[in-house]
Amino acid sequence: MSLDTTLRLLTKASGLSVTDLATAIPRAGAATVSAWLRGDKLPGRDQVDALARAFGVPAGALLADLASTLDPARTQGEHDLLAAYRALSTKQQGALLEVATAMAGTKRGAAGKPTAKSTGSRKAKR
Structure with missing residues (x-):
């Protein structure tokens, strides 16, 4: 807020x-x-x-x-993505998160956070 x-x-x-x-x-x-x-x-x-x-x-x-x-660790793209995400409805946010997690190859846990199994890099899984 x-x-x-x-x-x-x-x-x-x-x-x-x-x-x-x-x-x-x-x-x-x-x-x-x-x-x-x-x-x-x-x-x-x-x-x-x-x-x-x-x-x-x-x-x-x-x-x-x-x-x-103002987090300096975030790139401009991350700031832009967060701003766009916050402008969406709750339903749209959920849909975008589903797409993003699918693209990243991660799974969401019950709380909507990546599961411990899915937090490793894709390279490490190969």
Whole structure:
């Protein structure tokens, strides 16, 4: 879930207004907080910490999805594939996963994850 979506959900769940949040965040006015909620801007580190305190959640919970999308170990193709996958319906995601696992020669376990038997490389199986 994106940071702005997370912030909007937490704002609604907590009953805090944009003004309430702005007063709890250093160097942030209502316009800035509104921009965060729209996804037009990202808060700085100190501001994320203050947001987490205001909502009573760990700062990492606010940034988990953002951190995963910025993973430097992923190639641009992996980022593009993940973005496309997330744009699909649940049914389409399942179909795409079936095709991808068939192409890779892996089998999905009950939880939808590759099974231990199928995690080796194709070269090792030959």
